[in-house]
Amino acid sequence: MSTLIAAAADASEYGARFQTDGVLVVDPLVDAATVESLKRRTAEIAERSVAYPTEFLELEPGASVIELATLRKINHCHFHDDIFAQHAAHPGILDVVEALIGPDIKVFNSQLFMKPPGGVEKPWHQDSAYFPLDPQIVVTCWTALDEVTVENGCMHVIIGSHREGIRDHDQEWMIGNRKDMQVPDAQIDDVRSRGITLSAGGCSFHHGILLHRSGPNGTSQSRRGLAVHYIPGNCRWIGPPEKEHEFRVVRGRDTTA
Numbered sequence: 660m661s662t663l664i665a666a667a668a669d670a671s672e673y674g675a676r677f678q679t680d681g682v683l684v685v686d687p688l689v690d691a692a693t694v695e696s697l698k699r700r701t702a703e704i705a706e707r708s709v710a711y712p713t714e715f716l717e718l719e720p721g722a723s724v725i726e727l728a729t730l731r732k733i734n735h736c737h738f739h740d741d742i743f744a745q746h747a748a749h750p751g752i753l754d755v756v757e758a759l760i761g762p763d764i765k766v767f768n769s770q771l772f773m774k775p776p777g778g779v780e781k782p783w784h785q786d787s788a789y790f791p792l793d794p795q796i797v798v799t800c801w802t803a804l805d806e807v808t809v810e811n812g813c814m815h816v817i818i819g820s821h822r823e824g825i826r827d828h829d830q831e832w833m834i835g836n837r838k839d840m841q842v843p844d845a846q847i848d849d850v851r852s853r854g855i856t857l858s859a860g861g862c863s864f865h866h867g868i869l870l871h872r873s874g875p876n877g878t879s880q881s882r883r884g885l886a887v888h889y890i891p892g893n894c895r896w897i898g899p900p901e902k903e904h905e906f907r908v909v910r911g912r913d914t915t916a
């Protein structure tokens with residue numbers, strides 16, 4: 660079992676900790692009322708009482724009906740819902756992101772990992788392996804909407820792995836009948852594995868090249884985590900042009916022009 664990461668004592672630690680470890684924990688950060696409104700909106704989307712494009716809702720393996728108990732992921736949250744858009748521009752989160760990547764900040768994407776009771780694991784991977792961006796600088800703020808424990812499937816990271824480049828994601832894993840790829844478990848240096856437990860409203864910030872995974876949810880409660888991927892103002896899309904989408908400026912300006 661990984662050792663747990665302690666929250667940063669204060670803002671003076673943010674830059675150095677992120678540079679050394681590739682991850683930073685700030686807990687508490689998001690207030691309870693905001694967490695409640697995000698949870699309420701999540702339930703409304705799952706119950707279909709608030710419209711959300713179905714193609715961006717992902718279900719747990721074997722499930723076919725959209726409901727809170729089966730919803731695995733809500734993709735592109737800040738594009739399709741104002742409550743999530745407000746969260747992506749949360750001043751307290753942006754203050755931390757600014758300390759890590761500077762004053763010009765854009766949102767690349769966002770996704771809510773629902774991890775319902777019995778929800779499956781997500782194996783070792785690096786976000787930047789899937790994000791064709793230049794420069795390759797991404798900071799993901801992962802906000803806990805529930806208390807997050809080892810038992811309900813917290814994230815685990817390999818500290819310092821963001822300084823070692825992108826690995827081959829050449830081992831297949833199946834999520835239901837969908838094939839996905841991971842970094843082989845055999846290549847992971849477990850000694851440097853650290854778990855991230857959080858209280859609701861606590862946040863972790865991880866570098867796009869940091870190796871991470873999350874465990875299965877073995878409890879009877881949801882473990883929801885809202886991930887927002889932030890990039891600096893000078894960052895550009897270098898993937899297939901037809902897949903390019905808006906990078907929303909949330910602080911400072913877009914400096915690609």
Ligand SMILES: O=C(O)CCC(=O)C(=O)O
Binds near residue numbers: 884
């Ligand atoms: O929340 C999870 O289960 C996985 C999160 C993750 O992989 C990420 O935020 O990049």
